[in-house]
Amino acid sequence: MSRFDAVTCLGCGCSCDDIAVTVEGxxxxxxxxxxxxxxxxxxxxxxxxxxxxxxxxxxxxTALAELGQRLSAxxxxxxxxxxxxxxxxxxxxxxxxxxxxxxxxxxxSVSSDSVAGGILAAxxxxxxxxxxxxxxxxxxxxxxxxxxxxxxYPRFVERYLPRKGRRVIAVDVGPTRGPAxxxxxxxxxxxxxxxxxxxxxxxxxxxxxxxxxxxxARAAEIGKTLASAKYVAIVYDAEPGEQPRDAGRAEGLxxxxxxxxxxxxxxxxxxxxxxxxxxxxxxxxxxxxxxMCVDFSSGAPGYRPGQxxxxxxxxxxxxxxxxxxxxxxxxxxxxxGLRPGQIAVIGPGxxxxxxxxxxxxxxxxxxxxxxxxAFRMDDVTIPLTAVLPGSLTVADALAQLGGIxxxxx
Amino acid sequence: xxxxxxxxxxxxxPANNVDGKIxxxxxxxxxxxxxxxxxxxxxxxxxxxxxxxxVDIHSHVAGSSCNHVRRLLxxxxxxxxxxxxxxxxxxxxxxSGSGGTVPSTFTTGYRYAGLGYTTxxxxxxxxxxxxxxxxxxxxxxxxxxGFYALLGNxxxxxxxxxxxxREKAREYVAWVLGATGAYAxxxxxxGGVEQWKNGSRNVSSIDDQVGAGxxxxxxILETLTDAANALQLPHPVHIHCNNLGQAGNVATxxxxxxxxxxxxxxLTHLQFHAYGGGxxxxxxxxxxxxxxYIDAHPEVSVDVGQVMFGNATTVTADSPVEYLLSASSGRKxxxxxxxxxxxxxxxxxxxxxxxxxxxxxxxxxxELFLLSKDPWRVVLxxxxxxGGTFHSYPELIRLxxxxxxxxxxxxxxxxxxxAGSKLLDGIAREFTLNEIAIISRAGPARQLGLTTKGHLGxxxxxxxxxxxxxxxxxxxxxxxxxxxxxxxxxxxxGQLRRAPVxxxxxxxxxxxxxxxxxxxxxxxxxxxxxxxNFPVSQELMGPGGGR
Numbered sequence: 020m021s022r023f024d025a026v027t028c029l030g031c032g033c034s035c036d037d038i039a040v041t042v043e044g045x046x047x048x049x050x051x052x053x054x055x056x057x058x059x060x061x062x063x064x065x066x067x068x069x070x071x072x073x074x075x076x077x078x079x080x081t082a083l084a085e086l087g088q089r090l091s092a093x094x095x096x097x098x099x100x101x102x103x104x105x106x107x108x109x110x111x112x113x114x115x116x117x118x119x120x121x122x123x124x125x126x127x128s129v130s131s132d133s134v135a136g137g138i139l140a141a142x143x144x145x146x147x148x149x150x151x152x153x154x155x156x157x158x159x160x161x162x163x164x165x166x167x168x169x170x171x172y173p174r175f176v177e178r179y180l181p182r183k184g185r186r187v188i189a190v191d192v193g194p195t196r197g198p199a200x201x202x203x204x205x206x207x208x209x210x211x212x213x214x215x216x217x218x219x220x221x222x223x224x225x226x227x228x229x230x231x232x233x234x235x236a237r238a239a240e241i242g243k244t245l246a247s248a249k250y251v252a253i254v255y256d257a258e259p260g261e262q263p264r265d266a267g268r269a270e271g272l273x274x275x276x277x278x279x280x281x282x283x284x285x286x287x288x289x290x291x292x293x294x295x296x297x298x299x300x301x302x303x304x305x306x307x308x309x310x311m312c313v314d315f316s317s318g319a320p321g322y323r324p325g326q327x328x329x330x331x332x333x334x335x336x337x338x339x340x341x342x343x344x345x346x347x348x349x350x351x352x353x354x355x356g357l358r359p360g361q362i363a364v365i366g367p368g369x370x371x372x373x374x375x376x377x378x379x380x381x382x383x384x385x386x387x388x389x390x391x392x393a394f395r396m397d398d399v400t401i402p403l404t405a406v407l408p409g410s411l412t413v414a415d416a417l418a419q420l421g422g423i424x425x426x427x428x
Numbered sequence: 429x430x431x432x433x434x435x436x437x438x439x440x441x442p443a444n445n446v447d448g449k450i451x452x453x454x455x456x457x458x459x460x461x462x463x464x465x466x467x468x469x470x471x472x473x474x475x476x477x478x479x480x481x482x483v484d485i486h487s488h489v490a491g492s493s494c495n496h497v498r499r500l501l502x503x504x505x506x507x508x509x510x511x512x513x514x515x516x517x518x519x520x521x522x523x524s525g526s527g528g529t530v531p532s533t534f535t536t537g538y539r540y541a542g543l544g545y546t547t548x549x550x551x552x553x554x555x556x557x558x559x560x561x562x563x564x565x566x567x568x569x570x571x572x573x574g575f576y577a578l579l580g581n582x583x584x585x586x587x588x589x590x591x592x593x594r595e596k597a598r599e600y601v602a603w604v605l606g607a608t609g610a611y612a613x614x615x616x617x618x619g620g621v622e623q624w625k626n627g628s629r630n631v632s633s634i635d636d637q638v639g640a641g642x643x644x645x646x647x648i649l650e651t652l653t654d655a656a657n658a659l660q661l662p663h664p665v666h667i668h669c670n671n672l673g674q675a676g677n678v679a680t681x682x683x684x685x686x687x688x689x690x691x692x693x694x695l696t697h698l699q700f701h702a703y704g705g706g707x708x709x710x711x712x713x714x715x716x717x718x719x720x721y722i723d724a725h726p727e728v729s730v731d732v733g734q735v736m737f738g739n740a741t742t743v744t745a746d747s748p749v750e751y752l753l754s755a756s757s758g759r760k761x762x763x764x765x766x767x768x769x770x771x772x773x774x775x776x777x778x779x780x781x782x783x784x785x786x787x788x789x790x791x792x793x794x795e796l797f798l799l800s801k802d803p804w805r806v807v808l809x810x811x812x813x814x815g816g817t818f819h820s821y822p823e824l825i826r827l828x829x830x831x832x833x834x835x836x837x838x839x840x841x842x843x844x845x846x847a848g849s850k851l852l853d854g855i856a857r858e859f860t861l862n863e864i865a866i867i868s869r870a871g872p873a874r875q876l877g878l879t880t881k882g883h884l885g886x887x888x889x890x891x892x893x894x895x896x897x898x899x900x901x902x903x904x905x906x907x908x909x910x911x912x913x914x915x916x917x918x919x920x921x922g923q924l925r926r927a928p929v930x931x932x933x934x935x936x937x938x939x940x941x942x943x944x945x946x947x948x949x950x951x952x953x954x955x956x957x958x959x960x961n962f963p964v965s966q967e968l969m970g971p972g973g974g975r
Binding site: 036178318 | 564956
């Protein structure tokens with residue numbers, strides 16, 4: 020039996036790194052302090068190390084050779100999409116970007132179909148944020164905007180914004196509710212969301228407002244409350260949920276957080292999903308300059324934020340989708356419309372999750388079978404521990420592929 | 429490894445008192461050696477100027493703050509796409525990237541080397557962000573690189589100072605540097621960033637109280653300066669003073685210098701801290717006052733932080749300054765408060781010739797260079813990308829070497845705030861090639877304690893740049909004919925042909941292990957990263973040993 024302390028969980032973007040993992044034989048038998056989501060994420064640590072080409076079982080070298088040939092045939096590789104799914108270490112993400120660069124391919128990640136609105140808002144306006152430790156120490160008023168972290172980020176409150184000593188304001192947008200134990204609630208109809216944000220921002224800035232009815236009057240009061248706080252955290256779910264949201268939400272919240280820094284201090288905190296999704300944006304940004312939607316077809320990275328992977332697939336301009344990471348995290352729109360044989364997956368559980376006609380190569384899972392680094396939801400890096408031995412890593416597989424697939428130059 | 433004789437070049441190696449002498453430089457196994465066999469391959473340097481590779485003492489190239497800038501400015505990258513360079517066969521795949529004020533990592537390495545620079549330090553890294561910086565430096569080829577760890581607004585340190593535990597503070601400094609793989613201590617607006625984060629906005633003098641504790645910027649400066657010197661770090665504390673960018677801030681800067689009198693210290697981007705006026709009086713240059721002090725105090729070194737006209741991006745841990753700049757400029761703004769350690773603020777900015785303050789800043793920087801008597805202690809920087817990007821270094825060198833060109837530019841700029849300035853009165857000085865070698869290589873290396881960098885003596889790293897003489901000094905320094913890094917020719921005939929991996933420059937000072945107990949308690953109470961997970965792994969720190 021082996022025990023590993025201070026292990027990082029990538030079950031959600033909280034990336035809690037206080038997990039004590041016990042391993043017996045080849046299995047994880049406990050993950051102390053992990054939330055239910057984390058316990059599921061660790062599972063028993065079992066991992067397949069198979070590979071297949073369609074339904075034909077092969078070894079990973081054979082599968083990679085076949086994928087290399089298909090890459091060569093993919094219209095000079097310029098109709099190839101390298102796609103960063105979740106559950107990759109930074110090393111895996113670096114290797115994926117390098118391959119896309121070499122192939123003059125398209126490059127994207129799960130971010131373009133999930134958090135693009137927030138990324139683009141921040142590129143237009145900038146942003147005011149804080150790391151989670153800073154929030155825990157400073158915040159006296161927390162606004163949960165249409166999110167209850169307990170649902171998808173179970174330990175967020177416990178670890179980063181404990182309830183005690185804070186005033187909590189829940190803004191419920193339609194059926195999307197904030198925390199049940201909030202000190203104050205504001206119920207907003209979905210169509211009113213941007214108006215409410217504007218009124219809160221104006222009131223917090225001390226601008227005189229004409230008398231407003233109902234929810235807008237309450238919004239003005241909340242604006243004054245925020246302006247008199249010491250440090251405000253505005254928490255929202257940056258990842259897509261089941262309920263539709265106003266496309267202007269991210270920009271409105273960004274503007275509100277920035278504006279609050281004149282009367283007081285404030286930060287916007289976007290909750291992010293697990294599996295080191297943030298890392299994909301970070302690596303793409305430092306290697307290309309862009310956090311998503313990159314086009315290498317000219318030989319240098321171009322930014323195509325209006326052309327996420329899902330749109331390119333829908334337009335029929337992707338001949339080969341190479342997914343690095345956990346295929347189960349890929350949005351349906353990215354896969355829909357691809358023909359048989361146009362998908363290859365290199366990642367944990369690939370042979371069981373990928374379509375029957377795909378090339379699939381199993382790897383270990385980042386943070387369980389592979390050590391390295393991941394980014395927390397607040398852009399802070401956290402080390403990953405390999406608590407179980409793994410077979411192939413995504414980085415190694417992609418490096419092998421890079422040696423096989425001819426570049427277009 | 430290979431050997432090479434660089435034959436017949438005109439060598440400018442001020443650290444070894446060589447000023448334009450025609451001589452050979454012998455390279456073997458990445459080092460400069462005394463002699464080589466007669467049949468050693470020769471690089472004909474006849475007619476070329478030979479200097480050590482450039483050493484940038486203060487830049488912002490890698491890590492969380494730089495990536496915030498990159499993410500903020502896609503429009504800059506779109507205007508400057510960078511295809512992969514064509515390296516020689518067998519030299520590994522090169523990488524494409526993008527430019528702008530903060531280029532992508534691979535492009536940063538290629539472009540610095542393309543200017544003849546081979547050693548670069550990132551001047552501001554939050555300890556929590558060190559792992560990120562190492563990741564980016566691992567993707568920044570060619571350069572030997574390191575970074576300075578941001579201290580002076582961090583809760584643990586402020587608590588020690590408030591309790592009078594200065595020895596414990598020193599042990600903490602040693603631990604942080606080793607755990608993060610940093611090279612030196614950086615102080616940014618001591619106490620002021622903490623004030624911004626706790627809602628008190630900023631400090632305005634070095635004797636203001638910080639937070640609720642018995643701490644002041646003066647105490648922070650003294651504690652960290654003494655710690656760095658007691659630990660015998662190769663580079664002393666690297667100080668970004670309080671009141672950056674404020675009219676009248678020369679008084680604060682002088683107070684800082686006087687507070688640290690007799691102690692070895694380095695003040696960075698001094699230009700941004702060298703303004704007179706204020707309190708209703710117009711801005712004026714404070715450069716002469718600072719130069720007078722620095723000339724008389726050999727324990728002090730500075731880098732200038734020259735402003736260059738054109739696009740820049742201000743990025744600093746001095747987040748209250750960026751709040752003000754955002755409000756006054758209306759440009760987009762990033763603020764990130766970091767983990768009870770420090771902050772980060774970003775505002776893109778354009779320095780315009782016709783803007784009075786920008787013109788004053790430009791003039792102040794040039795005065796610092798031109799009035800100083802000791803170029804070894806007043807070295808080149810633009811605080812890339814704050815005062816201008818590293819791409820502008822050749823133009824800055826031209827301004828220093830060519831008075832007629834300087835005067836021509838001076839005629840174009842807004843002179844409203846320059847009345848009575850030394851520059852407007854006329855400064856005849858023109859830097860020599862040896863003086864350029866001092867401010868861009870030998871001086872920074874000496875201030876950094878890099879004994880094998882910045883010179884061409886026996887045992888030095890074979891980091892060498894060869895320039896073709898040109899009356900247009902900007903053109904000369906923008907396009908080195910050859911750049912050699914660690915004995916490898918990376919630029920040949922002006923083309924990047926090889927891109928070897930650079931080394932990491934860092935220190936591992938000894939410390940009393942008992943500090944670990946206090947730190948563990950602090951992390952358990954205030955941290956969100958486990959104490960055990962804070963140190964950066966040796967594997968991630970990359971190849972070391974550059975000193």
